[in-house]
Amino acid sequence: MNATVFVEVVPSTNPLKEGQRKKLLEDPGFGKVFSDHMAVARWSQDKGWHKAQIVARAPFQLDPASAVLHYGQEIFEGLKAYRGKDGRILLFRPEANARRFARSAERLAMPELPEQLFLDCVKELARIDAAWISQGDDASLYLRPFMFANEAFLGVRPSREYIFCVIASPSGAYFKGEGKPVTIWVETELSRAAPGGTGAAKCGGNYAASLEAQAKATKNGCDQVAFLDVVERRWVEELGGMNIFFVLDGKTLVTPPLKGTILPGITRDSLLVLAKEAGLNVEERGYSFDEWRADAASGRLSEVFACGTAAVITAVGQVRYQGGEFTVADGKAGEVTRKLREQLIRLQRGETNDSHGWVSVVA
Numbered sequence: 001m002n003a004t005v006f007v008e009v010v011p012s013t014n015p016l017k018e019g020q021r022k023k024l025l026e027d028p029g030f031g032k033v034f035s036d037h038m039a040v041a042r043w044s045q046d047k048g049w050h051k052a053q054i055v056a057r058a059p060f061q062l063d064p065a066s067a068v069l070h071y072g073q074e075i076f077e078g079l080k081a082y083r084g085k086d087g088r089i090l091l092f093r094p095e096a097n098a099r100r101f102a103r104s105a106e107r108l109a110m111p112e113l114p115e116q117l118f119l120d121c122v123k124e125l126a127r128i129d130a131a132w133i134s135q136g137d138d139a140s141l142y143l144r145p146f147m148f149a150n151e152a153f154l155g156v157r158p159s160r161e162y163i164f165c166v167i168a169s170p171s172g173a174y175f176k177g178e179g180k181p182v183t184i185w186v187e188t189e190l191s192r193a194a195p196g197g198t199g200a201a202k203c204g205g206n207y208a209a210s211l212e213a214q215a216k217a218t219k220n221g222c223d224q225v226a227f228l229d230v231v232e233r234r235w236v237e238e239l240g241g242m243n244i245f246f247v248l249d250g251k252t253l254v255t256p257p258l259k260g261t262i263l264p265g266i267t268r269d270s271l272l273v274l275a276k277e278a279g280l281n282v283e284e285r286g287y288s289f290d291e292w293r294a295d296a297a298s299g300r301l302s303e304v305f306a307c308g309t310a311a312v313i314t315a316v317g318q319v320r321y322q323g324g325e326f327t328v329a330d331g332k333a334g335e336v337t338r339k340l341r342e343q344l345i346r347l348q349r350g351e352t353n354d355s356h357g358w359v360s361v362v363a
């Protein structure tokens with residue numbers, strides 16, 4: 001339907017001075033520092049996708065009636081550009097992000113962005129801002145593609161104008177003291193996603209709906225919140241922004257199945273493949289909070305970890321909920337968690353043989 005849209009590159013006339021950039025890159029944290037450029041493309045009903053450009057990063061001017069501000073028609077993605085030891089710039093499975101973005105758009109009644117345009121924007125941005133990508137195990141350039149409704153109109157129907165944008169943020173470890181296990185709050189009242197809802201789409205609205213539970217987790221001394229299913233309030237689904245895995249008897253990996261209420265994580269999918277190849281038993285099946293507690297008490301539960309692009313793999317050490325708490329095994333990051341994390345990181349950074357064709361060389 002859409003003819004190929006080319007991305008015009010208009011370099012910034014005022015990029016940050018090298019000294020200032022290097023200073024920011026010393027300890028960028030997560031999502032606080034931004035690179036010099038952004039990708040932007042526009043969609044309108046009569047023109048389709050058009051005016052795709054890489055330009056200097058700058059604020060948008062929005063009409064106060066812009067549809068996104070009222071009804072939240074917004075989706076996003078998250079992927080990282082890495083600098084390998086040989087200096088190459090690599091992306092990990094960006095086609096999977098492009099595909100998921102198209103599926104999220106469909107669920108939010110937005111126009112589909114051609115996968116090639118998504119990939120061209122992401123890659124051109126990583127290339128032009130390559131100086132923002134540092135080497136080192138925790139360093140990467142986090143790329144954030146997103147799309148929002150931008151028609152100035154207060155009626156309730158899909159917008160007739162959209163903006164697609166990609167911004168880039170150099171980042172270090174997602175959690176302070178990465179490697180240190182996190183504490184999880186299991187939320188038994190508030191929910192994130194219901195059957196038939198938008199749980200499998202990567203949309204801002206899901207995050208808005210998870211923030212009160214996240215605040216509750218923080219108030220209870222926890223780093224992250226885990227959600228249960230809405231129907232029975234029994235089955236573990238995922239965290240606010242990460243999928244979850246359980247390791248039983250040191251050799252069986254269990255993760256909840258994708259049934260429309262869980263975000264289909266690319267990290268989750270990659271780990272399922274790597275775990276199978278490593279000879280672990282892999283089970284995508286319902287795992288209840290009762291089972292979780294029972295397995296922790298009996299000692300069957302050897303490890304729990306959460307995974308996603310931003311934090312990669314994070315061990316879960318402690319679990320709290322309304323009325324109790326327990327520790328996962330000895331509360332430390334386990335063997336399976338550490339091995340999978342190491343393997344994935346080395347793969348993403350181009351340090352091991354990429355037998356699946358997951359690594360994409362950008363420059």
Ligand SMILES: *Cc1c(COP(=O)(O)O)cnc(C)c1O
Pocket residue numbers: 078202238239240241242243263264265266267268307308309310
């Ligand atoms: C993005 C996201 C994940 C992780 O997905 P990855 O593709 O692995 O980064 C998990 N859960 C939610 C709710 C997410 O938004």
